[in-house]
Amino acid sequence: MNKLAIPSQLDTTILAETFRLLGDPTRLRILFFCLDEPRSVGDIATSLDLSQSLVSHHLRLLRGARLVRGNRQAKQIFYELADKHVSDMLVDMAHHVCEEGGED
Amino acid sequence: MNKLAIPSQLDTTILAETFRLLGDPTRLRILFFCLDEPRSVGDIATSLDLSQSLVSHHLRLLRGARLVRGNRQAKQIFYELADKHVSDMLVDMAHHVCEEGGED
DNA sequence: CCAACATATCAATAGTTGTTCATATGTATG
DNA sequence: CATACATATGAACAACTATTGATATGTTGG
Numbered sequence: 001m002n003k004l005a006i007p008s009q010l011d012t013t014i015l016a017e018t019f020r021l022l023g024d025p026t027r028l029r030i031l032f033f034c035l036d037e038p039r040s041v042g043d044i045a046t047s048l049d050l051s052q053s054l055v056s057h058h059l060r061l062l063r064g065a066r067l068v069r070g071n072r073q074a075k076q077i078f079y080e081l082a083d084k085h086v087s088d089m090l091v092d093m094a095h096h097v098c099e100e101g102g103e104d
Numbered sequence: 105m106n107k108l109a110i111p112s113q114l115d116t117t118i119l120a121e122t123f124r125l126l127g128d129p130t131r132l133r134i135l136f137f138c139l140d141e142p143r144s145v146g147d148i149a150t151s152l153d154l155s156q157s158l159v160s161h162h163l164r165l166l167r168g169a170r171l172v173r174g175n176r177q178a179k180q181i182f183y184e185l186a187d188k189h190v191s192d193m194l195v196d197m198a199h200h201v202c203e204e205g206g207e208d
Numbered sequence: 209c210c211a212a213c214a215t216a217t218c219a220a221t222a223g224t225t226g227t228t229c230a231t232a233t234g235t236a237t238g
Numbered sequence: 239c240a241t242a243c244a245t246a247t248g249a250a251c252a253a254c255t256a257t258t259g260a261t262a263t264g265t266t267g268g
Contacts, residue, residue, distance in 0.1 A: 189230050
């Protein structure tokens with residue numbers, strides 16, 4: 001059973017909203033950087049060579065869509081992917097891009 | 105083997121480009137509409153209540169990213185998803201949205 | 209070749225969004 | 239409590255993008 005009814009216009013909008021958030025290189029880099037282990041905002045900014053402000057802004061968007069989740073630890077806040085769905089999808093898509101094979 | 109190295113900045117950009125294209129409700133609606141069977145531009149426009157021009161514009165973007173593919177049949181051109189990867193991913197994500205379950 | 213239809217392209221615009229800089233909030237330590 | 243550190247928020251701007259309306263290209267039939 002791989003087919004599905006065409007999603008409602010509302011569902012489509014919600015789905016698009018998620019895709020849209022993934023559709024920015026900076027945000028994707030942040031997500032991949034947090035994929036293996038939780039990372040502090042400062043670590044993200046330094047490692048990815050981004051301003052702290054920019055990282056915070058993006059993290060807020062990602063948080064809003066429940067794509068990441070942050071845990072405070074003393075002064076720092078460590079962010080990680082919100083759930084396995086998200087990380088699995090990222091891994092899948094990364095593989096997809098690497099493969100670049102056209103079947104059919 | 106579900107882990108992967110962090111994609112290069114270039115790969116990330118390419119990946120983001122794909123996500124970005126999926127991140128528009130109108131384009132997603134077009135994609136879902138073409139999921140089960142090839143659809144003509146006019147059919148898409150009429151069924152989804154979009155201007156012919158708009159549909160053509162979006163189809164061009166989707167074509168550029170090899171997300172859809174068009175076959176001319178007399179005067180009409182029928183568009184369908186480019187390959188199984190794309191359709192599978194759409195189906196997966198649609199399910200993901202419907203489920204809305206948080207594990208962990 | 210001309211008319212009618214189907215799709216594509218062009219130019220212009222309104223709305224959105226990523227980024228920056230400045231500033232605020234929150235947290236630990238002396 | 240004051241200072242330093244870590245993160246978040248706000249305002250402003252430049253760049254981009256979806257949409258529209260008009261027009262062009264391509265295709266079929268008489």
